[in-house]
Amino acid sequence: xxxxxxxDLLIDKIIFIWNNFNEPHPPIPxxxxxxxxxxxxxxxxxxxxxxxxxxxxxxxxxTVDDDVVxxxxxxxxxxxxxxxxxxxxxxxxxxxxxxxxxxxxxxxSINKLVIGKTMMWNVKYGDIYFEHSKLVEFTDTHPCEDIAxxxxxxxxxxxxxxxxxx
Numbered sequence: 001x002x003x004x005x006x007x008d009l010l011i012d013k014i015i016f017i018w019n020n021f022n023e024p025h026p027p028i029p030x031x032x033x034x035x036x037x038x039x040x041x042x043x044x045x046x047x048x049x050x051x052x053x054x055x056x057x058x059x060x061x062x063t064v065d066d067d068v069v070x071x072x073x074x075x076x077x078x079x080x081x082x083x084x085x086x087x088x089x090x091x092x093x094x095x096x097x098x099x100x101x102x103x104x105x106x107x108x109s110i111n112k113l114v115i116g117k118t119m120m121w122n123v124k125y126g127d128i129y130f131e132h133s134k135l136v137e138f139t140d141t142h143p144c145e146d147i148a149x150x151x152x153x154x155x156x157x158x159x160x161x162x163x164x165x166x
Contacts, residue, residue, distance in 0.1 A: 003069045005032025010075050012058050013037055019044040046145045047136055049116070050126040059086065061126065065117045077166035078120045089153040089161040091119040114161040116146025125153055 004014055014036045018025040021044060028036050037055055041048045049063045060082050064070060070078075074092065081090050091114030097103045098111065129152055130136060139145040150161060 001029050001032060001036060005029070005034050005036070007072060007075065008033035010072065010079065011062075013055070015039055015052050015055050017041065017048050017052075019046075019048060043140070045140045046116070046143060047129075047139055050129045050145065050149060053123050053126050056123045059123055060120055061123050062120045063116065063118070068117055070118065071166070074118075074166040077164050081162055081164050082120055085162055086122055087153075087157055088159060089114050089119060089121050089125075089150060089157075091115065091161060091163055092166070093117050094161075094163040112160045112163065113147060113150045114163065116149070119146070119149070119161075121149070121153065125149065125156075128152060128156070 001014065001016075004011055011034050014034055016025075016028065016036055017039045019041060025038060025040070028038050030036075039048070039052075039055065041051070052061060060079075062070075062075065062078060078090055078092075082088075093115045095103060095113045095115055096111055097113060103113075129149060132152075135148055135152075139148050153161070
């Protein structure tokens with residue numbers, strides 16, 4: 001909260017999704033300019049990161065894992081790229097896959113993925129994602145929701161995601 005709380009000129013709102021039903025959520029501070037909204041979903045699922053359109057007032061969403069802290073420059077880079085390509089999936093961390101389904105980090109290929117650790121996407125894709133109940137059902141039990149979002153956006157845009165290196 002401390003890292004993003006003062007970035008009110010860049011961040012409209014922080015949506016804090018607490019999936020842990022066994023522990024109380026940490027205190028939500030109210031001392032920052034950026035509004036922090038706690039969301040406690042009814043089910044523990046990584047898919048919850050895409051079920052946020054009802055909380056969003058902007059056209060874009062940046063999803064960030066809780067063990068990652070983005071700098072202002074990284075957020076600005078994501079926003080600048082989004083303004084040029086508002087329909088694309090944009091991320092900081094790339095992976096690759098082959099036509100036969102192999103997935104890797106190092107060896108580059110033309111088939112690119114953005115991993116879910118940090119990605120920016122148009123809020124409309126979250127709604128489209130949840131229209132596909134079989135996809136959501138599958139990714140609830142198989143931890144590949146970020147790969148599913150990659151392929152969903154690729155199937156719509158017919159383009160590789162954009163990887164930036166701020």
